[in-house]
Amino acid sequence: MAKIVGLPKLSPTMEEGTLAKWVKKEGDALAVDDLVAEVETDKATMEWRALDKGVLLKILVPEGTTLKPDQPVAIIGNAGEDISALVAQASGGASAPSDAGPAAAPESGSRAPVSGPASGSGSPAPVSGSGSGPGPGSASGSPAPESGRVAASPLVRKLARENDIDLRTVTGTGPHGRIIKRDLDGAEHGTASKAAAAAPKSSATFAFSGGASGSFERLEPVRQPVSQMRKVIARRLTESKQTVPHFYLTIDVDAQPLLDARAVINTQLEESGVKISVNDLIVKACAIALRRVPECNASFMGTELLFHQVVDISVAVAVPDGLLTPVVRDADKKGVAAISAEIKELAGRAKNKKLKPEEMQNGTFSISNLGMFGIENFSAVINPPEGAILAVGTVRDEPIVKDGAIVAGKRMRMTLSCDHRVVDGAVGAKYLAALKKILEAPISMIV
């Protein structure tokens, strides 16, 4: 018996998803656990696998459509079934997704010219700027729904088709941002917009190459759709900064012992090919410090406080168009080499947007390290409902006083952002003191 299948809710926080890719075609047989489609959710591209066997009789929404969970996406049943009634029913109900924006409709007229140049120029998916090898299920190919529809005059659409101009790279100066012919002048002559169409978007977006003509013409900003990830970042961090009372504690530690420990460990691990980083050691040290000051491993939940009995460290990872926070579970119990390998593996998948939501959820404490950029010190935004986040700065060469003499030393500064509703100043200070103690005597980690 054929039935309409709605978009599966693939993560607890999924409020909408974009059907990134149909893996099965209409008419394909489905076995249990077959990959049906890839769905882009808040943070990851998820696999949607078949729960029953049957035949994919009808695909109801094109790739790139953004829907809410349970909105109809396909009809699955047995081969040869008459599904006309279901198709009618689904198309009747299909008006529901309209709040997902006009792009929910298969606007082939507007979409086709837009995606044309991307494949034609051989450059990978210029949309999201994830130039680092987007996988087949990557979100890159599908523009965000709200901005998927580009307002352009019919003439402009025709010219875009003929000249392979990516209209999303063109700024419209007509009413309501409509792109009109004069806006294409640069694009046609292969300057700013043409370059943007050929190069990955991320570089074009912020390149001021359009002004290279030497003129002082005021260039309009390049407009870019807001990706699902960007939406989540915007929502969560705004929520955090507006509702979580942050306060900040900064401490300076002697990094020499940590560097020495790292050198020793790496020497011993040399044969195995494993190489740990300062950050790996810091993750481990933070985890142990949380064991020693468990009041800091806490969450404020409105009506109750949670004091976590596990130490799960969220590690902020920069990805091409945003950031993700994969979680190292039980970091207090794992060895540094294991932590190192895990972070490498998680970060790699984060960059390819292949992390599963559960791999990014339910951390108890976060670490953000901008030391590799030479940042001395900064304050991070708490990742709710976690109670604190540690912002780690770079290791600096500095004169220090040791035994009454000035000598060359290595210093590292770190700032803890605390949610004052659950972590008070003294608790945070106590935690930093414990952490400093460990970092300055790494061998104490084995205690």
Next chain:
Amino acid sequence: MRELTYRDALNEAIAEEMVRDPNVFLMGEEVGYYQGAYKVTRGLIEKFGPERVIDTPIAESGFAGVGVGAAMTGLRPIIEFMTWNFSFVAIDQIINSAAKMLQMSAGQFKIPIVFRGPNATARQVGSQHSHSVDAVYANFPGLYVVYPSTARDAKGLLKMAIRDDNPVVFLEGETLYGQKGEVPDADADEVIEFGKARIAREGKDVTVVTWGRPYVGVLEVAHELEAEGISCEVIDPRTLRPLDHGTIIESVKKTNRCVVVHEHWPYGGPGAEIVDRVQREAFDHLDSPVLRATNLDVPMPYAVGLENEVIVSKDRIKQTILKSLYKS
């Protein structure tokens, strides 16, 4: 070439055709001894006598019907309405008799008749006497609707209307009668075919389609805009039925913009018809929506200040053109 007024060009057309064909005759209120309410028929009764230049009672339905009957017998009547506002009492003869006879008689009766007279506002004559009837008559298949904007077109198109075997609604701009323009010499016998638009001014930025009374204003605006670096192509369709949309479409393909300017109300009618054809046939060439500048959609007021607001003005024409260029 010489200069003639629009009025005298019409007069010449009638006179020349009456000389050329003894079946042509003129009938209407005050066309004879009074020399025509607007003096279009001046001197004709002296030249052709009261058998061919017939003064009628004030009875439009009657003399329009007599005209249709005369046409059925092989004569070629020219029926003058003192203004087209009065044609409404004769509309049954125009639409139900003249426009339908050929079809209803299975081709037995041609109706070679011209209904002509001044059209559109004559300034401060009130709502009942300020109609522009292009939209009304152009809506009915079976009628040609002709509306010359210049003296030359007035003459050449009226001669064509008289020679054609089908009923023609010939609209004359009431305020155009005094406009002078170059007209070929009498022996040139210029006859202008229906369904051929005239490019009044070549340009590249926007196509402005206009006819009748606003024609002069459009050309003035086009001239003013040229000083601002805007090049308008002005097209006069000359006949609204048949409509030469090909010339309009070709122009829009060049300019990518189109504005239709006409005097009468915006709702329905030839302006909307032109907009429809342009958006369908030049869709991929449009860089802005096709716009219209028309009278305002209210009965014509008598008070001159209000009337000035309602009639499509040079300012409205200019603003509409600028809007289509995204400059306002």
